[in-house]
Amino acid sequence: MIIVKKYGGTSVETPEKILKIAEKISSSKDEGNEVVVVVSAMGKTTNYLIDLLHKVNPYPNPREYDMIVSTGEQISIALLASALSKLGKRAISLTGFQAGIDTDSTHARAKLKRVYRGKIRTLLDEGKIPVVAGFQGMSPSGEITTLGRGGSDTTAVALAYALDADVCEIYTDVDGVYAADPRYVENPKHIDKISYDEMIEMAAHGAKVLHLRSVELARRYKVPLVVKHAHRDGKETRIEGINSMEEPLVRALSIDENIVKVVVERVPDKPGIAAKIFEKMASNQLALDMIVQSMHKDGKNDVAFTVPSQDFQETMNVLDKIKAEVEAQNIHFDENIAKISIIGVNILGSSEIIYEMFSAIASVGANIDMISSSNSRISCLVPKNKIKEVAQAVAKKFDLVENAS
Structure with a gap:
């Protein structure tokens, strides 16, 4: 088999853990597999590097941001390749550029353009174990770029596709995917299999x-x-295409506290205003969600949406520049909110599921601020100080907890 194995930061946070991982990789190689490894930076190294940069310049050039944060993965790959060499395996560490990973020119949020398989295929043919730095690539002009936080997963999947791997294994500090985050819901159910679509909704909304x-x-x-x-050996979760022709079923819930609600208040109700509001945010590649326009008297509307907390300041900078142009009366924001989403197949088609979600939220005295939905997701904004109560109530309502009564 061709196996791509990706290890996250907590998996390689100490030399001892790196040596244990090297033993597992070595065993997989001894079983006759061709193994490619992708690793993240050790533990909280990336956070440390970002903090270090911000001490020098709170608003660094994105190019220099990528230059410094990409060094974390280079430490990990060198250590892991050295650990494998100690075990008698021929391993070689590769940066994103050396592995043939090309991106666009966007710093800190680069998108993959192509992966050249030649270098890694040659190394595999020579019996070596390539250890690749996750999260990074190179732009057309030869600049180091990064894919955004968590981007090592994307590196691993891209390599698996390029190599036509039999499987891409993502190793973390949990044994698979659970129906809810245990920080919010006690004893959530383990999910053995989940569809790509359901996992996308979970990842997009807080998981x-x-x-x-x-x-x-x-x-x-x-x-x-x-x-x-x-x-640890034991449970795992497989993500695959599952037949969606089944009865509506809530499979999981996700929570996102790292969001801010923004309201552009009392803009004229005329064609082109919404386009102007979002044009500049699109050019800055800001992530938006839960967009709602509400009508007021006198031909004025409010346009509300949510943004990730890390994009909030940049979003406000953009809106301040266009406030006069779109004739907005005010820009309001609320950081004291959280989003809860239920995820499943065809759940929007069930009025009973919609009612049960709203009923569960109401049962703990929480008010719903905004609602958005897709075919496989329903999301609600609720007060942040109520989110744990809401999560417990919703999880119990949809039987997402082991031994729920």
């Missing part, structure tokens, strides 16, 4: 197990994905 773009890429190219614990 931290997989990088959203990695699952989108896996679905597009039908890359088999498995999520496993890095240091």
Whole structure:
């Protein structure tokens, strides 16, 4: 088999853990597999590097941001390749550029353009284990770029596709995907199999197990994905195409507290205003969600949406520049909100599921601020100080907890 194995930051945070991972990789190689490894930076190294940069310049040039944060993965790959060499395996560390990973020119949020398989294929043919730096690539002009936080998952899936791998294994500090985050819901159910579409909705709305773009890429190219614990054998979750012709069923819920609600208040109700509001945000590649326009008297509307907390300041900078142009009366924001989403197949078609979600939220005295939906997801904004109560109530309502009464 050709196996791509990706290890996250907590899996390689100490030399001891790196040596244990090297033993597992070595065993897989001894079984006759061709193995490619992708690793993230050790533990909280990326956070440390970002903090270090911000101490020098709170608003760094994106090029220099990529230059410094990309060094974290280079430490990991050198250590892991050295650990494998100690075990008698021929391993070689590769940066994103050396592995043949090309991106566009966008710093900090680069998109993959192509992966050249030649270098890694040659190394595999020579019996070597390539250890590739996740999260990074190179732009057309030869600049180091990064794919955004969590981008090592996307690197692994891209390599798996390029090599026509039999499976892409994502190793983390949890043994697969659960129906809810245990920080919010006690004893959630383990999910053995989940569809690409459901996993995409979970990743897009707060679940931290997989990088959203990695699952989108896996679905597009039908890359088999498995999520496993890095240091424990046992449970796992397979992500694959599952027949969607089934009864509506809530499979999971996700929580996102790292969002801000923004309201552009009392803009004229005329063609082109919404386009002007979002034009500049699109050019800055800002992530938006839950867009709602509400009508007021006198031909004025409010346009509300949510943004990730890390994009909030940049979003406000953009809106301040266009406020006069779109004739907005005010720009309002609310950081004291959280989003809860239920995920499943065809759930929007069930009025009973919609009612049960709203009923569960109301049962703990929480008000719903905004609602958005897709065929496989329903999301609600609720007060942040109520999110744990809401999560418990919703999880119990949809039987997402082990031994729920």
